[in-house]
Amino acid sequence: MAIGEKITISVIKADIGGWPGHCKVHPDLIEKANELLKQAKEEGIILDFYATYCGDDLQLIMTHNHGVDSEKIHSLAWHIFKEATEIAKELGLYGAGQDLLKDAFSGNIRGMGPGVAEMEITLRKSEPIVTFHMDKTEPGAFNLPIFRMFGDPFNTAGLVIDPNMHMGFRFEVWDIKEHKKVILNSPEELYDILALIGAKSRYVIKRVYPKKGHKLPEDEPVAVISTEKLYEIAGEYVGKDDPVAIVRAQSGLPALGEVLEPFAFPHLVSGWMRGSHNGPIMPVPLKYATPSRFDGPPRVVALGWQINKDGKLIGPVDLFEDVAFEHARNKALEVADYLRRHGPFEPHRLPLEDMEYTTLPSVLEKLRDRFEPV
Numbered sequence: 001m002a003i004g005e006k007i008t009i010s011v012i013k014a015d016i017g018g019w020p021g022h023c024k025v026h027p028d029l030i031e032k033a034n035e036l037l038k039q040a041k042e043e044g045i046i047l048d049f050y051a052t053y054c055g056d057d058l059q060l061i062m063t064h065n066h067g068v069d070s071e072k073i074h075s076l077a078w079h080i081f082k083e084a085t086e087i088a089k090e091l092g093l094y095g096a097g098q099d100l101l102k103d104a105f106s107g108n109i110r111g112m113g114p115g116v117a118e119m120e121i122t123l124r125k126s127e128p129i130v131t132f133h134m135d136k137t138e139p140g141a142f143n144l145p146i147f148r149m150f151g152d153p154f155n156t157a158g159l160v161i162d163p164n165m166h167m168g169f170r171f172e173v174w175d176i177k178e179h180k181k182v183i184l185n186s187p188e189e190l191y192d193i194l195a196l197i198g199a200k201s202r203y204v205i206k207r208v209y210p211k212k213g214h215k216l217p218e219d220e221p222v223a224v225i226s227t228e229k230l231y232e233i234a235g236e237y238v239g240k241d242d243p244v245a246i247v248r249a250q251s252g253l254p255a256l257g258e259v260l261e262p263f264a265f266p267h268l269v270s271g272w273m274r275g276s277h278n279g280p281i282m283p284v285p286l287k288y289a290t291p292s293r294f295d296g297p298p299r300v301v302a303l304g305w306q307i308n309k310d311g312k313l314i315g316p317v318d319l320f321e322d323v324a325f326e327h328a329r330n331k332a333l334e335v336a337d338y339l340r341r342h343g344p345f346e347p348h349r350l351p352l353e354d355m356e357y358t359t360l361p362s363v364l365e366k367l368r369d370r371f372e373p374v
């Protein structure tokens with residue numbers, strides 16, 4: 001491994017049991033993940049790793065040379081989730097094995113329940129990246145912040161000032177209901193991008209790419225978001241995914257501060273209690289990534305890394321530990337109070353079409369025969 005060579009960064013996560021309820025990952029599960037990742041590193045399967053949590057989701061961060069969708073890496077992650085599930089069962093954790101939706105591994109973890117964000121890139125001389133980890137929300141929660149990082153000059157000064165990024169970026173947007181994708185150019189097609197991604201339960205940003213003329217290869221993503229579960233599990237829409245993302249920063253890309261700036265505004269996302277409520281996403285350090293009030297409000301953690309020439313993950317820096325995000329947290333709490341006072345009423349509760357995949361329809365079914373024509 002060296003500068004200028006290809007390296008893959010994989011973030012693979014799953015909820016395999018909460019402690020208590022859907023609140024947090026038990027440290028024994030993280031310990032197990034670390035033990036097995038250490039073994040994989042010693043065997044030369046991965047270059048480096050870090051295991052952590054966000055809420056009740058166990059997060060595996062890995063660097064390796066196997067490219068995206070590698071059977072070796074996906075089966076390693078699956079094996080870790082399976083082994084840790086045994087500990088979750090032993091401890092009697094809540095919903096042990098919750099996100100492991102299939103029994104047998106068949107080559108690729110996508111479509112089996114866990115969330116995956118991976119990118120294969122040519123390693124720069126200095127490679128700053130941020131991994132984002134969310135709980136109690138869905139992939140569309142990344143639409144607004146990712147758009148602001150790479151498309152909004154009011155967020156990212158570099159889009160105006162830096163000649164290396166003045167040409168803008170390309171957004172790969174997925175229609176997760178029709179299972180289609182489209183690539184749109186920013187800034188030329190800015191309004192089309194927004195027309196789609198404003199509808200965040202249906203259209204989600206999957207990747208962002210540099211444009212032709214950028215100093216980075218145009219086929220290597222600069223941001224990637226996990227969306228696979230929603231898209232891949234055939235015939236079944238699986239509600240809230242607790243997504244993750246990887247974003248590269250600096251030197252012709254948004255600066256670290258431009259990557260984090262969108263989270264100074266705790267925008268509304270779907271999820272929270274029973275995956276059925278709108279609420280503010282609160283940027284938190286790991287120590288606060290324990291959604292407990294009304295199973296929330298939804299959380300986002302940002303971990304900062306430098307990847308060195310050997311593929312080693314130098315970090316993490318717990319980026320939202322900064323006091324500069326205190327105001328966003330307070331605002332989120334204020335918005336949470338305001339929304340909670342609506343109780344079961346929309347728009348705190350999600351609109352009916354988004355409730356289709358929750359437990360509400362079975363409640364409404366009981367009343368069906370009692371309706372009379374008016």
Ligand SMILES: O=C(COP(=O)(O)O)[C@@H](O)[C@H](O)[C@H](O)COP(=O)(O)O
Nearest residue numbers: 015022056136240272273274275295
């Ligand atoms: O959204 C939630 C859990 O999401 P998650 O596991 O993080 O994907 C929770 O609010 C649960 O829906 C809620 O606690 C009810 O859980 P059950 O009692 O139905 O398991």
Ligand SMILES: [Mg+2]
Nearest residue numbers: 015018022056
């Ligand atoms: Mg859970």
Ligand SMILES: [Mg+2]
Nearest residue numbers: 056057135242
């Ligand atoms: Mg979760």
Ligand SMILES: [Mg+2]
Nearest residue numbers: 015240241242
């Ligand atoms: Mg989940």
